[in-house]
Amino acid sequence: MDAGELDLLNRYWNAANYLTVAQIYLQDNALLRVPLAAGHIKPRLLGHWGTSPGLSMIYVNLNRLIRMTGAQVLFMTGPGHGGPAVVANLYLEGTYSEIYPEVGRDLPGLQRLVRQFSTPGGIPSHVGPATPGSIHEGGELGYSLAHATGAAMDNPDLIVACVVGDGEAETGPLEGAWKAPSFLNPDRDGAVLPILHLNGHKISGPTILGRRSDSQVMALLRAHGWEPVMVTGDDPALVHTSLARALADSHTRIIQIQERARSHGNTGPAPWPAIVMRTPKGWSGPAFVDGVPIEGTFRAHQVPLGSVRENPAHLAQLESWLRSYKPETLFDEDGRLVPELAALAPPGALAHGRQSLGQRRFVGPAAAAAAGRLCPQGGCSGFHQTRNHQAVG
């Protein structure tokens, strides 16, 4: 990635972060066209900042992978409480406005986008059924990797990029779902690319994997059949660069595994790539509030500045936080994302918000028979049995 592309990618990330913070806090003055005042702040603040910058870092780099390779990628968000980040990215890529035309790509639309979030009559704070491209409810942690695996089965061209929170990784269902490589058949299933997000914290304390060394975390994943790479840092430029490389390498590896299995038959569970991303919770947000550390701690989890309406110092801190993303360089006079950033969204049907299972090609028994992939064992005519025999038996 050259310096120019890196700068664009980082500005796009800034736009996603800006819209995330704006959704959590603002009911008016969405692009800070006038100085921020208490009346612009929502009366009740509810949303999750901490996970959001990491989700957006992954999202924008997946956009790049999709643009470069034409890969079909479904984005699965384990930390679905990061709803404002996912909605921000859907809005930036244009798919949100296609599905919700009243939230248009202009100043009134952007104003509505921020106002509706976590507001009565608006949208929930978590990823849910109404979130374009999402097939995974964000309320109960633990099921993302199992859902990602299910989504990949019988979808040979699909890559499900699944962000797993390090707190989520402490749940029983997620702990079990690491066994997915034993069940994914590279011949006929798509791929799951787990991205374990070690931001070090859950709601109110540190996480177990966040306190483990890189080699311990990698050993855990390797034992389950993944081949992980680490992406670590708090310098956005360095993380963009190493995440982009990790995603490109993972994609190459997935294609290699699939091509080998599809030309030579299934040779057993493959060491699928996985990414472990160690970045700060609440990255790019306030480092301290009232002298207390926020960025990189569990205190960044939800709303880092809690009394903005009542406390002028918090209001000023929120304004400088929002302005740190330089919204005037990201959106034009009419409130539209500037063209050089809009060009970074994946084209056509490949954008995340247009991915849904309804568009997928399922391989049912008829298609499997036509492709010569029916189970060689007697008495087995369905594709579920076929997979069981191939992958497990």
Ligand SMILES: Cc1ncc(C[n+]2csc(CCOP(=O)(O)OP(=O)(O)O)c2C)c(N)n1
């Ligand atoms: C099964 C379950 N238990 C508890 C919660 C409450 N909860 C919401 S967010 C969160 C912390 C999640 O931490 P992590 O997975 O590390 O995500 P992060 O916000 O750090 O990215 C918890 C415990 C939940 N949503 N689901």
Ligand SMILES: [Mg+2]
């Ligand atoms: Mg965490």
